[in-house]
């Protein structure tokens with residue numbers, strides 16, 4: 001088993017940027033992601049436009065994932081997919097052994113936890129047998145709008161993304177019905193107001209209680225029931241989208257001895273946790289000035305990598321030399337066809 005200087009757990013924006021930056025710091029780097037691809041939570045909203053990442057105004061989310069993944073690979077870190085890390089053992093020499101749910105182990109001198117909200121699992125519809133329609137017209141995520149064109153869509157849920165999807169689908173679907181168990185919606189006020197003033201039919205406080213199918217393969221109609229009175233109503237549908245949110249799983253890691261709450265690990269300003277050689281970055285990290293943004297994840301990642309570097313080499317500089325004047329990029333720039341000035345740089 002090979003020993004790595006740093007092992008990053010999580011392949012979202014924080015983990016991807018950490019993989020790049022630790023290459024800038026000459027550290028032997030491994031990134032482990034539970035899914036089969038890089039992207040983290042950005043994979044939930046690939047078609048959305050993002051306006052608040054510095055330097056990209058705006059950028060479609062899937063393009064940002066591509067750019068981040070390309071950058072993460074610049075220094076050729078080892079990438080491991082499909083492994084959820086759970087176990088941790090500290091050896092006598094201070095190095096760590098990480099164990100994945102699948103049984104594989106990884107040996108490392110430092111760890112960066114870029115776990116985001118942990119392993120996210122979609123909250124499913126609690127109706128027996130509902131899973132049989134998942135390959136037909138019961139959806140838990142919306143990857144593309146086009147398949148819903150001209151369809152009668154019933155959307156169950158009342159959070160931000162449910163409201164968001166209702167508004168987007170309204171423009172192309174034959175009809176959109178939103179069913180929510182509370183009268184109040186969790187979405188942003190403007191979006192809720194837009195939904196309510198559009199052709200979207202809003203049914204509250206109702207819940208989906210039965211799915212009906214003629215052929216046993218796809219849903220043809222849905223029974224919704226009033227939460228208090230139980231009064232039921234049947235609605236014909238072509239597609240059902242369930243947007244009941246996500247539940248998170250930090251199982252294993254929550255038992256390592258980290259100071260953490262249900263969602264975050266507490267860190268100091270250098271992204272250090274209470275455990276030696278273990279750092280955090282991105283949404284998983286919590287400190288007083290934390291911003292839960294993609295842009296914030298980048299700064300966290302650089303700080304966490306610098307802390308890991310100084311843990312391993314206390315005499316090292318506190319940060320990597322900036323990329324514009326860093327010799328490490330000279331050859332890469334030449335490969336890009338960039339001709340650089342030899343002499344002193346102008347202001």
Ligand SMILES: Cc1cc2nc3c(=O)[nH]c(=O)nc-3n(C[C@H](O)[C@H](O)[C@H](O)COP(=O)(O)OP(=O)(O)OC[C@H]3O[C@@H](n4cnc5c(N)ncnc54)[C@H](O)[C@@H]3O)c2cc1C
Nearest residue numbers: 010012013014034040041084085115116118282283293294
């Ligand atoms: C609908 C939506 C819209 C958003 N829009 C914006 C926006 O416009 N602008 C903006 O700045 N931010 C936005 N955000 C927030 C942004 O997505 C997050 O701040 C960002 O993804 C956090 O990055 P991260 O790397 O910390 O975590 P994540 O992106 O959550 O990545 C964490 C990764 O860690 C992996 N992981 C977790 N536990 C383990 C384990 N034990 N072993 C292995 N892998 C593990 C997960 O599978 C995941 O891939 C939005 C979020 C949502 C949900």
